[in-house]
Amino acid sequence: MFRNYLKTSIRNLIRHKGFSFINIAGLTLGLTACLLIGLFVWDENQFDKFIPAGDRVYRIYYQVTGKEGTNYIATTPPTFTTILQQFPEVEQTLRILNSPSKTLFEVGDKHLYEEEGIFAEPSFFDFFPLTLLYGSAAKALESPTSIVISQSLAQKYFKGQNPLGKEIKIEKTLFQVTGVFQTSPKFHLSINYILPLTAGVSEADLQTWEVYSYNNYIKLKKETNVASLETKFQKHTQPFIKDAHLTYLPQFQPLQAIHLYSSSFQYDMAQRGNSTYVKALTIIAIFILLIACFNFVNLATAKSLRRAKEVGIRKTIGASRWQLISQFIGEALLLSFISLIISGFFTFLALPWLNDFTHKQISFNLFANPVILLFLLCLTLVVGILAGFYPALVLAGFQPVKVLKGVAVPAGMPGKIPWLRHGLVVVQFALSVLLIISAIVVINQVNYLHQKDLGFNKEEIMFFPMRGDNLTKNYEAFKQELQQVPGVSAVAIGYGFPGDMFGDGMITVQRNGEQQSLKATQLMVDYDYLKTLGLQLIAGRNFSKKFKTDKDAYILNETAIAQLGFKTPEQALGHTVEWPTWRNPELIKKGQIIGVVKDFHYKSLYEKVEPAALQIYPEAYWKVAVKIKTSAIGTTVSQIEAVWNRFSPDYPIEYNFLDQSFTTMYKAEDNLKSLLWIFTSVTIFVACLGLFGLATYAAERRRKEIGIRKVLGASMNEITFLLSKDFIKLVLIAFLIASPVAWYFMNQWLQDFAYRITISWWIFAIAGLTAVCIALLTVSFQAIKAAVANPVKALRTE
Structure with missing residues (x-):
């Protein structure tokens, strides 16, 4: 019996090549995406599992x-x-x-x-x-x-x-x-x-x-x-x-x-993953797999009309309902197994890209890891049974008398609206719209992170640490020589450049006879720090060598001034600041506020701008920032290296550019953006396969109705609209369901950023229009095909 079932299943796959290809393609894409995400999630959850007694280590x-x-x-x-x-x-x-x-x-x-x-x-x-x-x-x-x-x-x-x-x-x-x-x-x-x-x-x-x-x-x-x-x-x-x-x-x-x-x-030195992103990718994998299963149901149901007479004949000659159900579930399992083999091959091909993208060393060896092999076999079994069970019930439910007369209606379902099939399409497109909205929000937020005005100029700024006793002791002479390089427009030396290391400390301000304390980031700067970074003074003046007292003076940012209770930046000028020095906290550095600088983002946009105090403190100097003119950057860098070698020949120069540091900060978000684009595209494509199946089913079910309408004078556009409008309704329902869900989850994700975009109405409009256009393109193919068909072929049996 099993051999007979297998031969019948293979013949049906070959006979209905188009449906078989679409079914296998949908399941293959779903399983491949699920496998790739699954391997990544598995790898992320394996950290430190190899350590003995690791459950007792904290x-x-x-x-x-x-x-x-x-x-x-x-x-x-x-x-x-x-x-x-x-x-x-x-x-x-x-x-x-x-x-x-x-x-x-x-x-x-x-x-x-x-x-x-x-x-x-x-x-x-x-x-x-x-x-x-x-x-x-x-x-x-x-x-x-x-x-x-x-x-x-x-x-x-x-x-x-x-x-x-x-x-x-x-x-x-x-x-x-x-x-x-x-x-x-x-x-x-x-x-x-x-x-x-x-x-x-x-x-x-x-x-x-x-x-x-x-x-x-x-x-x-x-x-x-x-x-x-x-x-x-x-x-x-x-x-x-x-x-x-x-x-x-x-x-x-x-x-x-x-x-x-x-x-x-x-201050964490660990390799850090992100549990939120891992969970999100897991949910996306489940979405794609479910959509692939829904496709199978829709396509198998659409194909059921073509197999109605086969069922009727088999029932007439004695086939039981259970035998028919076993036959059709077996076909689903065969399709699932074929899809698994192909998806395994595609996973093997795509894994090097995944490793390169995630900087991992994930392996895909089923024989070396029997757990993964067992999981895949179980997944194939579950997918095959879930995807094939409902179509098997539908097919096995056909009544022999009616189907042999040409009336293909499942037993007990005459005249009923196909709620399940329509429901599956709604779920598919709801998930697709959810991912489209999420992708648009993530893309806009990531672009915002890269494009937001940070309050300083990060372009063409090269910075590097000072190394060697000679350079450290003679940093002023080193700076003067750098300023002589033709391609250099400004040089600053200090501790605490944007995107780099920072220190903090308590400052105390004398105001109205009272002391106010504030924890502030300490930026140790020189006289050209503001000029080099392009910081904007909104009150007071910059540090100047003309004033000897400036070595003890302070410039605060707007946030520090506001938290100290000053109503305007000008009110803060002239007030005395005290700071316990890093080298000796017992030694208090005292000086006046001579300026207020506009807030600038020296940390990532995950964090709000914190109070900052800029001061002259040579004991902490350890990095050099060089503002390079846009022309001939390569030549200028070579000349800077030559100056370095004269002052610190025992140490190779190791430099970076400020814009690169800020780009690195949002690497995880850039990766998330790319992954969302990829998996949203896969989800939409797989969902369209299901919609295509339902459109095919509708066109076949209404073949004679379309023939009669054409004979009575209906145009191609009218018939196309007739077949398309029901599906557009389903997509609009999906949009209404997905929009509030997407708004909630993406709003929660945005809360991690201190500076973020707002989720505007146009994001939902674009997502809705995209879903409708994709649905129209998918459905119109079958609708136009039915509209241009010869009505004689549809009515000749009447």
């Missing part, structure tokens, strides 16, 4: 409340000493300090900058047992001059040799290689090298509660009540964390939640 962060509500990963170093000594539930602790963004490595004649380094305690490999290709994990970080490097660094510097015992000069200090580890793409820390914590900080630094720079981990003993321990720890540490304006509440974050649930954390 990272500590500070939940900061006050004038700024946020989460700080950077915590104080004594935190874990306290935990280990006071709480028996804690089995082990680990402190990690991030290395500077780029560090100079020197091996032989190679002088290269390396990134992604950390300082860590020896317990690092107890927490995270990375595979060591060389060396002993127990002894790798014992010596303050030891270094453990990644396999890629070992190959780069030592070319296949055993690197143990080899020396690497790092920022002019010698370190000895004591281990080589194999990197894991599923580890939340992306690291290239590990230095002992004692090589980066002193024992005194590890005892202070004033520095928030460390990533701290704990491993708990089995069966520990985490919530209870967290509460006890919060109470125990509060007396040590002193801040008059902000509250720092320690929290425990599970290790396996770090990758996906840390997107809002500041």
Whole structure:
């Protein structure tokens, strides 16, 4: 019997080539999209799963409340000493300090900058047992001059040799290689090298509660009540964390939640995913798969009229209803299996693009991962049964007497409106409209992020850190030589350029005999900072060497002035500001407000502009910004490098452009925009296949009616409108359902941005018109085909 069913199914696929192709194409696209998204989501959820006892490892962060509500990963170093000594539930602790963004490595004649380094305690490999290709994990970080490097660094510097015992000069200090580890793409820390914590900080630094720079981990003993321990720890540490304006509440974050649930954390060195985007892609994958299944139902139902006599004959010669249902579900399973094979091939072809797009190393080997293979087989079975069950019931329900007379009506359904088929079309296009609106909103928001006026000029500004004692001591002479380069229009030296690192601190302003305190970002600038970045003064004046007191003066931004209670920028001028210096908080720097600068976005548009204080503070200078004239940028960069080499020949220059830094900030949003375009297009195309199937069904069902109307004089346009209007109604209903849902979810997404677009009416108008036009193009093909058909062929059986 099975052999007979299989032969019949194959013959039907070949006989109805057009329907078979559309069915397979729809299911293949749906399964391919589902597989690609599924592989990405699977990979995102595998981070840190390889770590033994990972369910007992937690990272500590500070939940900061006050004038700024946020989460700080950077915590104080004594935190874990306290935990280990006071709480028996804690089995082990680990402190990690991030290395500077780029560090100079020197091996032989190679002088290269390396990134992604950390300082860590020896317990690092107890927490995270990375595979060591060389060396002993127990002894790798014992010596303050030891270094453990990644396999890629070992190959780069030592070319296949055993690197143990080899020396690497790092920022002019010698370190000895004591281990080589194999990197894991599923580890939340992306690291290239590990230095002992004692090589980066002193024992005194590890005892202070004033520095928030460390990533701290704990491993708990089995069966520990985490919530209870967290509460006890919060109470125990509060007396040590002193801040008059902000509250720092320690929290425990599970290790396996770090990758996906840390997107809002500041000062985080982890590889961060985005749980919201992962969930959104999962929903899109489900949407596409459902639409593909709905297509199958619509197309199979449309084809049912062509198979009505086959059903009637088979029933007449004794076929039972269950046999017919089994036959048609079997055909659906065969189509689903064929689609799975093709989609697997397409997934294999598309996977390199996905890896390149997401910077991942996702593999698609069904035999190496039996879980994925089992999942795909189950998915095929479920899709086949879900897609084929309703058409099987419809076909098996035909009454032999009626179908053999040419009246193809399912049993018990004469004259009824096909609510299910129409409902499926509404759902399909509701999901399509939802994605169209979402795509338009995301595209406009991303464009807004890239195009919004930031309050400064970020174009053609090259910036780089100062390196080497000679350059650091003679930065003014270095600046003067840069200003002589023909292609340079301005140069500034400081700490705290837009898109870069920042420090903050409390400032106190004397006003009406009272002191007002405010936490402000400290931008350490020189006399040409405002000119180089193109900042706009709205009150007062810029720093000037003509006034000796300007070395102690301050320029505040609009937000700082407003939060201090001044009604106008002019009112703030002349008031005294006090600031505890970074080098020595006991030393108070006191000076007057000489200017107010218009607010500018020195951080991403996720965050509101915060109070900022600009001041002259040479002790913190470490970066140079060079404004380059638009002509001959390449030549100018070469001349800047030549000046650099005269002042700091031992260090290669490593520069970036300011606009690149801001572009990198919104990389995740750019990726989301691209993915939405792709999957929205796939969803619309697959939905159109279903609409095409329903249009085909309608044209066949009304074939004789159309023939009679043509004989009575109906024009082609009238018949086309007759067949199209019902579908347009369905699309409009879908639009009405999808619009409020899309508005709600996209409005929630926009709340993550401090600066965002508004969801205007025209976005919905464009989405609705797009859906209607797509539906008309899809339906009109079948409608025109039916309208131009010879009515004689439709009426000759009457």
